[in-house]
Amino acid sequence: MAEATYKILVVDDEVDLQPLMLQRMRRDIRSGRYSFVFAHNGIEALEMLNEDDSIDMVLSDINMPQMDGLTLLEQIPTVDPNIKSVIVSAYGDMKNIRTAMNRGAFDFVTKPLDFADLRITIERTLAHLTEWRAALASRDQLVSLQRELDVASKMQKSILPTRFPKRDDYEVFAHMEPARNVGGDFYDIIQLDGGRLGLCIADVSDKGVPAALFMMSSRTLLKGASIGCDNPGDVLREVNDLLRETNDTEMFVTLLYGIFDPATGDFTYANGGHNEPLLVNPDGGSSLIPRTGGIILGVMAGMEFADNTVNIAPGETLFLYTDGVSEAMNVTAEEFGMERLATIFANTPPSDAEETTMSVFKAVHAFAGETPQSDDITCLTLHRSEAGN
Amino acid sequence: MMEVTSERRGTTVIINTAGRVDGSNASDFQDALEANIGADDTAVILNLAALDYISSAGLRIILLSAKNLRQRDVGFSICSLSSSVHELFIISGFDQIIAIHSSPETALAAQS
Numbered sequence: 001m002a003e004a005t006y007k008i009l010v011v012d013d014e015v016d017l018q019p020l021m022l023q024r025m026r027r028d029i030r031s032g033r034y035s036f037v038f039a040h041n042g043i044e045a046l047e048m049l050n051e052d053d054s055i056d057m058v059l060s061d062i063n064m065p066q067m068d069g070l071t072l073l074e075q076i077p078t079v080d081p082n083i084k085s086v087i088v089s090a091y092g093d094m095k096n097i098r099t100a101m102n103r104g105a106f107d108f109v110t111k112p113l114d115f116a117d118l119r120i121t122i123e124r125t126l127a128h129l130t131e132w133r134a135a136l137a138s139r140d141q142l143v144s145l146q147r148e149l150d151v152a153s154k155m156q157k158s159i160l161p162t163r164f165p166k167r168d169d170y171e172v173f174a175h176m177e178p179a180r181n182v183g184g185d186f187y188d189i190i191q192l193d194g195g196r197l198g199l200c201i202a203d204v205s206d207k208g209v210p211a212a213l214f215m216m217s218s219r220t221l222l223k224g225a226s227i228g229c230d231n232p233g234d235v236l237r238e239v240n241d242l243l244r245e246t247n248d249t250e251m252f253v254t255l256l257y258g259i260f261d262p263a264t265g266d267f268t269y270a271n272g273g274h275n276e277p278l279l280v281n282p283d284g285g286s287s288l289i290p291r292t293g294g295i296i297l298g299v300m301a302g303m304e305f306a307d308n309t310v311n312i313a314p315g316e317t318l319f320l321y322t323d324g325v326s327e328a329m330n331v332t333a334e335e336f337g338m339e340r341l342a343t344i345f346a347n348t349p350p351s352d353a354e355e356t357t358m359s360v361f362k363a364v365h366a367f368a369g370e371t372p373q374s375d376d377i378t379c380l381t382l383h384r385s386e387a388g389n
Numbered sequence: 390m391m392e393v394t395s396e397r398r399g400t401t402v403i404i405n406t407a408g409r410v411d412g413s414n415a416s417d418f419q420d421a422l423e424a425n426i427g428a429d430d431t432a433v434i435l436n437l438a439a440l441d442y443i444s445s446a447g448l449r450i451i452l453l454s455a456k457n458l459r460q461r462d463v464g465f466s467i468c469s470l471s472s473s474v475h476e477l478f479i480i481s482g483f484d485q486i487i488a489i490h491s492s493p494e495t496a497l498a499a500q501s
Contacts, residue, residue, distance in 0.1 A: 203445070205445045205446060205448070205449045206412070206445075206446060206449070207412065250449060250452055250453045250456065251449070252445075252449065252452070254445070254481070272482070273480060273481040273482050273483075274480075275480070276480075291479075291480070293482065293485075294482055295481065295482025295483070295485050295486065296448075296481045296482055296483070299452060299482075299483075299486065300486055303482075303485070323445075327444075374412065375412075
């Protein structure tokens with residue numbers, strides 16, 4: 001591969017320098033390594049820099065008419081902050097050399113020019129320039145990736161319901177806090193016919209972008225499967241089989257889906273490997289709802305999922321959560337655990353779905369302290385009112 | 390945090406995993422499993438007796454290994470699960486697709 005040609009602007013009021021430079025650097029010019037352009041003072045140099053954006057570096061004398069090299073140094077960044085400059089000074093002129101370095105010169109050489117030394121200086125400058133440009137490109141890439149992640153994060157948040165049913169007989173509230181920009185947890189609240197409500201909580205086996213993509217497709221498949229289906233086990237079976245069709249990366253999702261009937265308080269659910277929700281009675285006592293033995297979704301096609309029904313009596317609360325709650329760690333690597341969760345409800349029996357949900361987040365944050373959040377945290381609370389019927 | 394060692398019984402390799410497997414070392418766990426399985430092994434027994442904790446990221450690696458080995462017609466089972474790890478296998482439903490034994494001996498007996 002041919003090496004790139006670097007264009008060097010030489011600025012000097014001595015007319016003899018141009019033929020001398022071309023002669024002494026002729027090998028590098030012929031090989032295509034360097035090309036030179038010449039200006040005779042700072043003003044001319046700035047004009048050339050303005051017109052020609054292919055100039056990579058400037059080699060400038062200090063004492064010149066109209067605009068000297070030190071002034072030129074100050075002006076170059078306004079044209080292109082990424083051009084590197086090398087200054088040519090009189091031997092021993094430390095004062096000007098210091099001024100030039102302070103104004104951003106990359107290096108200096110002294111008169112009379114030693115061309116072997118000049119070549120080393122140019123090569124060093126160009127090597128630095130190449131690294132500098134690579135770093136800039138990486139930074140730009142990072143910035144653009146960050147922007148894409150921000151958009152992805154917004155998209156993901158926007159598909160999670162933020163308006164929740166709040167009625168006389170029952171109310172629902174849910175909240176998700178991802179550990180990174182984008183997460184693998186999700187919840188959904190789906191209006192079904194007959195005033196029934198589909199509730200879902202899920203946790204994808206990883207974090208970050210791959211998890212977010214898998215989460216998006218899981219959530220879409222669930223929504224499609226849940227409409228018009230009265231049997232949560234059938235919904236999970238369909239989602240599982242569809243996830244398996246296109247799952248080469250062996251990602252999986254734990255997912256609990258249930259249908260709440262406000263008329264009776266019955267909650268019929270199937271569980272694909274997710275943490276069992278808590279049923280909290282009006283006194284704050286809580287217990288896990290029974291297992292249904294379903295496997296995590298996305299692992300193997302053709303699996304069956306059993307249903308179960310629990311009754312949520314008036315005044316009772318169903319609390320769905322992901323392991324970001326139970327496995328949140330504090331500074332001593334202790335887990336938040338189920339007991340602490342039960343204690344929250346025991347101390348303050350739930351009466352308001354939003355308050356209950358946010359009180360769990362508050363307790364987890366207080367427990368974790370300075371420990372960075374390692375997993376997405378999601379909670380969904382369904383509270384059936386005491387007076388409800 | 391995590392230590393993987395192995396021992397051979399004929400063409401069966403018993404891989405012992407100790408410590409914690411979570412999102413931070415799941416890919417190391419995968420590499421360690423692969424490194425300990427020989428081309429001529431006909432069965433793999435994953436001994437989790439000294440495993441304190443495994444997250445879903447770790448479960449995924451076990452699942453991946455189980456599937457890869459099944460494709461190569463190599464037997465795969467796990468044994469000696471602590472009650473909390475066993476609990477996780479039951480909740481996740483992985484006990485339905487991966488053979489679980491109480492000890493390396495019973496796992497070995499099942500291979501033959």
